[in-house]
Amino acid sequence: xxxxxxxxxxxxxxxxxxxxxxxxxxxxxxxxxxxxxxxxxxxxxxxxxxxxxxxxxxxxxxxxxxxxxxxxxxxxxxxxxxxxxxxxxxxxxxxxxxxxxxxxxxxxxxxxxxxxxxxxxxxxxxxxxxxxxxxxxxxxxxxxxxxxxxxxxxxxxxxxxxxxxxxxxxxxxxxxxxxxxxxxxxxxxxxxxxxxxxxxxxxxxxxxxxxxxxxxxxxxxxxxxxxxxxxxxxxxxxxxxxxxxxxxxxx
Amino acid sequence: xxxxxxxxxxxxxxxxxxxxxxxxxxxxxxxxxxxxxxxxxxxxxxxxxxxxxxxxxxxxxxxxxxxxxxxxxxxxxxxxxxxxxxxxxxxxxxxxxxxxxxxxxxxxxxxxxxxxxxxxxxxxxxxxxxxxxxxxxxxxxxxxxxxxxxxxxxxxxxxxxxxxxxxxxxxxxxxxxxxxxxxxxxxxxxxxxxxxxxxxxxxxxxxxxxxxxxxxxxxxxxxxxxxxxxxxxxxxxxxxxxxxxxxxxxxxxxxxxxxxxxxxxxxxxxxxxxxxxxxxxxxxxxxxxxxxxxxxxxxxxxxxxxxxxxxxxxxxxxxxxxxxxxxxxxxxxxxxxxxxxxxxxxxxxxxxxxxxxxxxxxxxxxxxxxxxxxxxxxx
Numbered sequence: 001x002x003x004x005x006x007x008x009x010x011x012x013x014x015x016x017x018x019x020x021x022x023x024x025x026x027x028x029x030x031x032x033x034x035x036x037x038x039x040x041x042x043x044x045x046x047x048x049x050x051x052x053x054x055x056x057x058x059x060x061x062x063x064x065x066x067x068x069x070x071x072x073x074x075x076x077x078x079x080x081x082x083x084x085x086x087x088x089x090x091x092x093x094x095x096x097x098x099x100x101x102x103x104x105x106x107x108x109x110x111x112x113x114x115x116x117x118x119x120x121x122x123x124x125x126x127x128x129x130x131x132x133x134x135x136x137x138x139x140x141x142x143x144x145x146x147x148x149x150x151x152x153x154x155x156x157x158x159x160x161x162x163x164x165x166x167x168x169x170x171x172x173x174x175x176x177x178x179x180x181x182x183x184x185x186x187x188x189x190x191x192x193x194x195x196x197x198x199x200x201x202x203x204x205x206x207x208x209x210x211x212x213x214x215x216x217x218x219x220x221x222x223x224x225x226x227x228x229x230x231x232x233x234x235x236x237x238x239x240x241x242x243x244x245x246x247x248x249x250x251x
Numbered sequence: 252x253x254x255x256x257x258x259x260x261x262x263x264x265x266x267x268x269x270x271x272x273x274x275x276x277x278x279x280x281x282x283x284x285x286x287x288x289x290x291x292x293x294x295x296x297x298x299x300x301x302x303x304x305x306x307x308x309x310x311x312x313x314x315x316x317x318x319x320x321x322x323x324x325x326x327x328x329x330x331x332x333x334x335x336x337x338x339x340x341x342x343x344x345x346x347x348x349x350x351x352x353x354x355x356x357x358x359x360x361x362x363x364x365x366x367x368x369x370x371x372x373x374x375x376x377x378x379x380x381x382x383x384x385x386x387x388x389x390x391x392x393x394x395x396x397x398x399x400x401x402x403x404x405x406x407x408x409x410x411x412x413x414x415x416x417x418x419x420x421x422x423x424x425x426x427x428x429x430x431x432x433x434x435x436x437x438x439x440x441x442x443x444x445x446x447x448x449x450x451x452x453x454x455x456x457x458x459x460x461x462x463x464x465x466x467x468x469x470x471x472x473x474x475x476x477x478x479x480x481x482x483x484x485x486x487x488x489x490x491x492x493x494x495x496x497x498x499x500x501x502x503x504x505x506x507x508x509x510x511x512x513x514x515x516x517x518x519x520x521x522x523x524x525x526x527x528x529x530x531x532x533x534x535x536x537x538x539x540x541x542x543x544x545x546x547x548x549x550x551x552x553x554x555x556x557x558x559x560x561x562x563x564x565x566x567x568x569x570x571x572x573x574x575x576x577x578x579x580x581x582x583x584x585x586x587x588x589x590x591x592x593x594x595x596x597x598x599x600x601x602x603x604x605x606x607x608x609x610x611x612x613x614x615x616x617x618x619x620x621x622x623x624x625x626x627x628x629x630x
Contacts (some may be wrong), residue, residue, distance in 0.1 A: 002431070057498060096495045109488055110499050117505040120482035138299035162291045169499060 010035040010173055010203050015067030018051055020168045025051040027227035038199040040214045043224035044247060049207045053175050058083040059088045089171035093178045097159035103142055103161055106150050107133045110165035140164035156187040163194060174204045180213040192216040226227030258479045266558045267468055274464035278457035293502035294453055298528040301460040303565045305525035308470045310548045311557055312517035315474050318555030319483060320510050321490035325413030325519055325542050329422050332536035334519025337389055339439035339532040341382030346443050360434045370432045379446055386523040387516045394515030402504035416539050423537035438533025445527050463524045470517050476558050486510055509609035547591045553601025562603060
C-alpha cells in the first residue's frame with residue numbers, strides 16, 4: 001500500500017470497496033486530496049459519488065480499504081459525530097437546515113465549540129462567537145435574513161445557509177454535494193464564487209453534475225464510474241478522454 | 252436563573268400566575284370560606300383538581316421529549332406509575348398495625364399471601380426521604396438504561412414508540428402478578444397517613460394540592476429553561492434533522508438521553524403526587540392505553556408549547572370527569588378518539604399553537620404567511 005505518500009495528503013482513500021447486497025457501490029476506489037486543494041468529483045448516476053461521501057463522513061463503513069485523514073486518523077473506525085469533530089463538514093444534496101430555527105440559531109448551532117449535552121443548558125453566546133457569526137452572515141449574504149426561520153428561505157438561500165453552517169464548523173475538509181442543484185444561473189455563479197472564497201483557507205471536495213458549474217470552478221476533476229476512478233485531470237483533459245465520453249454519452 | 256426569568260414569554264407568565272394562584276386560592280376557598288359562600292370549593296374538588304395538575308406535570312414531561320425532540324414515547328405512563336408505586340410503598344409502610352390483619356411488620360396483601368417477611372426491595376420505604384429519592388431514582392434509572400440502549404442503537408420513530416409501549420406493557424404484566432410483591436391487581440391502597448398527617452383530612456388534601464401546583468410550576472420552569480437554552484435548540488435540531496445534527500458533531504444520543512431521563516423523573520414526581528390524592532395505585536396505571544391518552548392531551552393542548560401540554564391535560568381530563576359521570580359515560584372513549592382525530596386534522600398545532608398563530612396574525616396583518624410553525628404537527 002502506498003502509505004508513504006499518505007502523511008502529506010489531507011484525505012487518502014485506498015482500495016475502498018462498499019457493497020450493498022452484492023452490488024458494488026464502490027469498487028476499490030483510490031483517491032488522494034491534498035490540503036488546500038479544491039477537487040470536483042463528477043460521474044454519471046450510480047457512479048458512487050454519494051457513497052464515497054458517506055464513507056468519508058462515517059455514515060457507511062467500507063467492507064475493505066483504508067480511509068485516512070491527515071495521514072494518521074483512520075476514519076473507518078469513527079462515527080459521524082467523531083468525524084465531524086475532527087474537522088470534516090458535509091453539505092447534503094438537498095439543503096438540510098433546521099427549518100424551525102432562525103438563520104442566526106442555525107449558525108449558532110453549527111459554530112465550532114463545546115458540543116456536550118450536559119453543558120448545553122448553560123451556554124451563553126460570547127462576543128467572539130457573535131463576531132464570527134456576523135462574518136459568516138456577510139460571507140453567505142444572509143445578513144438581512146438573520147431573524148427569519150430557515151424554513152421560510154428560498155432554495156438558494158437555504159443552500160447558502162448550509163454552506164455558512166459548514167463554515168461555522170471551522171472544518172479542515174469540506175464535502176459539498178451538488179451545491180448548484182436547483183439553482184438559477186445567477187445563484188449558480190454566486191455559489192461558485194462562494195466556494196472559491198471558502199477554499200482559500202480550507203480543502204473542498206465538490207460533487208457535481210452540472211458541467212458548466214465545474215468549469216466555473218476551474219479545478220482538478222476526478223471522474224468516477226461504477227465505483228472507481230475513471231480519469232483525473234483538468235476538465236478539458238478529462239472531457240477529451242475517450243472512456244469518459246463513452247460513459248457520459250452512452251455506448 | 253436570570254436567563255430563565257427574563258426569558259419567560261407572556262404565555263409562560265400567565266401560566267405561572269394561574270398555577271401559583273391556584274396553589275393559594277384553592278386551599279383558601281376550600282378551608283377558610285364557609286360552605287354557604289358562593290366562592291367555597293367543595294372538598295371533593297380539591298383532590299380532583301390536584302389530580303389534573305399531576306396529569307399536567309406528566310404531560311409537560313411528555314411534551315419535553317415529544318414536542319421538542321420528536322421522541323414519541325407511548326410508555327410514559329410507566330414512569331408515572333413507578334413514581335406512584337414508590338410513594339405508595341411509603342404510604343403502605345405508614346399503615347403499620349392499622350391494617351385489616353393488624354400486622355405491624357407486613358402490609359395486608361403480604362399477610363394474605365402468607366409471606367413471612369418483607370421483601371428486600373421494600374426496605375427503606377418506612378422513611379419518607381428514601382421514598383422521595385426512589386420516586387425520582389427508579390424512573391430516572393429505568394429511563395437511563397432504556398434510553399442508553401435505544402438511542403445508542405439509533406432506534407427512532409415508530410420502532411421506538413413500539414418498544415416504549417412494550418416496556419409499559421411488560422411492567423403492567425409484572426405488577427399484576429402477586430408474587431412480584433406490589434399487591435398484584437389490587438395494587439396499593441387503604442393509606443392512612445403521610446408524614447403523620449391523616450391523608451383524608453381536608454388540610455392534608457389542601458397541602459397536597461398546593462405541593463402539586465408548586466411541582467407543576469417547577470416542572471414548567473425547568474422545561475422552559477431547558478428548551479430555551481442551547482440544549483433545547485439542539486433538541487429541536489435533532490427532531491427536525493437528526494443526521495444534520497450528527498454531521499455538525501452533536502452526540503445526538505446523549506441529548507436524547509438527558510431529555511428522556513429528565514422527562515421520566517418529572518413523570519415519576521407527578522405519579523408520586525397523584526397517589527396520595529387519589530388514594531390508590533394499581534397496575535392499570537401501566538396500561539398502554541393510559542400512555543396513549545397522555546399523547547392525546549399533549550396533541551390537543553399543542554405539541555411543543557409546554558403550556559399547551561399542561562392545558563390539554565387539564566382540559567381533556569376535566570372533559571373526561573364530566574363525560575364519565577353522566578349518561579354520556581359509555582361514549583367517552585369515542586369522544587376521546589374523535590377529539591384526537593379532529594384536533595389532528597383541523598388544529599394540528601393544538602389549542603395553544605393555533606391560538607398563538609392566530610394572535611400573531613392579528614398583531615401583524617398581512618404578515619401571516621411568513622410565520623412558520625413553531626412545532627411540527629403531530630405525526
